[in-house]
Amino acid sequence: MTNYLRDMTRTSEVQRSTGEYKVKPIKQKVRELLGYPYPTRIPKGVFVEQWVGISIDEFHRAKDADVKYMRNGHPLLDMSWSRADCTRYLTPLGLTDTPKSSCLGCPFHGNSQWRHIRDTSPSEWADVVEFDAAIRQGNARANASGSRLLGEAFLHRSRVPLSQAPIDHVTAAERAALRIGADETDVLENGVEDGCSPWACRGDAEALTQDDFGLAT
Ligand code: SF4
Numbered sequence: 001m002t003n004y005l006r007d008m009t010r011t012s013e014v015q016r017s018t019g020e021y022k023v024k025p026i027k028q029k030v031r032e033l034l035g036y037p038y039p040t041r042i043p044k045g046v047f048v049e050q051w052v053g054i055s056i057d058e059f060h061r062a063k064d065a066d067v068k069y070m071r072n073g074h075p076l077l078d079m080s081w082s083r084a085d086c087t088r089y090l091t092p093l094g095l096t097d098t099p100k101s102s103c104l105g106c107p108f109h110g111n112s113q114w115r116h117i118r119d120t121s122p123s124e125w126a127d128v129v130e131f132d133a134a135i136r137q138g139n140a141r142a143n144a145s146g147s148r149l150l151g152e153a154f155l156h157r158s159r160v161p162l163s164q165a166p167i168d169h170v171t172a173a174e175r176a177a178l179r180i181g182a183d184e185t186d187v188l189e190n191g192v193e194d195g196c197s198p199w200a201c202r203g204d205a206e207a208l209t210q211d212d213f214g215l216a217t
Pocket of ligand 1 (some may be wrong): 107
């Protein structure tokens with residue numbers, strides 16, 4: 001996961017925390033389903049197959065799991081389906097507006113996604129606001145380098161606590177203060193275009209974990 005940091009020499013510095021918030025809970029659940037909770041050794045040949053919905057538009061983001069007890073499958077790639085193919089399939093089923101999958105507290109959300117959570121799911125909104133506050137001082141174990149966070153981390157691009165972040169609109173003054181153009185304004189409102197999965201987190205492109213959960217590398 002990539003968080004937005006404040007008070008660093010480069011404000012665009014990021015903290016990446018692949019394992020802590022995404023892969024770790026998945027591994028915990030998989031071990032539970034297999035009947036071998038951590039740190040029980042999982043016998044050779046015992047594994048789950050996990051399907052990850054990456055389309056051919058983003059084939060470069062498909063990755064293997066980093067443990068033997070999980071095998072990633074990519075059915076959309078096997079069928080050579082693009083995002084447009086998925087939409088064509090979903091439309092007659094009345095599912096045209098199926099949103100991109102994403103983590104609830106994804107720092108790549110645009111304002112429209114934050115508003116959607118706030119306006120449609122108060123409990124999830126409370127959850128992400130609490131999470132945003134909880135990461136302010138970072139988490140050394142979650143940091144890919146194992147170092148303590150030097151600045152403050154935020155989920156929203158404005159580097160303002162989520163509960164106070166300007167998610168309802170971007171004013172001309174804010175645009176000017178951020179020195180952003182039309183494309184970046186669109187990302188601010190709608191989030192990044194790509195879909196996602198914990199195994200292909202765009203924030204982790206340069207920081208893959210090779211550990212089992214809980215053991216940050
Ligand atoms: S896995 Fe994707 S949705 Fe989740 S935090 Fe990373 S970029 Fe966001």
